Amino acid sequence: MNNRKKIPMRKCVATGEMKPKKELIRIVRSKEGEVSLDPTGKKSGRGAYLTLDRDVIELAKKKNVLANHLSTQIDSSLYEQLLELVNKEKN
Template sequence: MKKRKVPLRKDIVTGEMHPKKDLVRVVKNKQDEVAVDPTGKMPGRGAYISLDVEVAKLAKKQKTFDKAFGIKVDASFYDDLVAYVDHQQARKELFGNDA
């Protein structure tokens, strides 16, 4: 069986390349609304961040998505992002890579 190529994406906070399934996409739409995109298919400008709570907290501290999207991102979005990443990280530890 032929080995499939694993799609890689760059983590916007650390600058490291990771497999796409180990990252979460954050998207900004035309109305300048920023949201977490768990499916990876929402329309708009996307940026990726690792499923690591420390990286999410660093993004909040550095206001990474403000710089990436060129808009003022609400502080509550960063809190939601940290909570989402924490939840996904816990799922991964509990269920392994199948989750």
């Protein structure tokens, strides 16, 4: 029997690439309309996945991908949090 574990794949909303879930960050909109980062991937609500890369985050901000995908306004502070997270990952 094959004992290899299946790696969950998710699609980055900015690039359209399928990647392992661990390489992406989930952004979630709750029922109340509050948008937040979900590093665990377990919060309830509408989710969107972004690749943890500075260029991808800038592209998502420029094209307003998250606002379209989550059907709500995205505060610029969320993109700043994402960029800080990318900087922490690289160090």
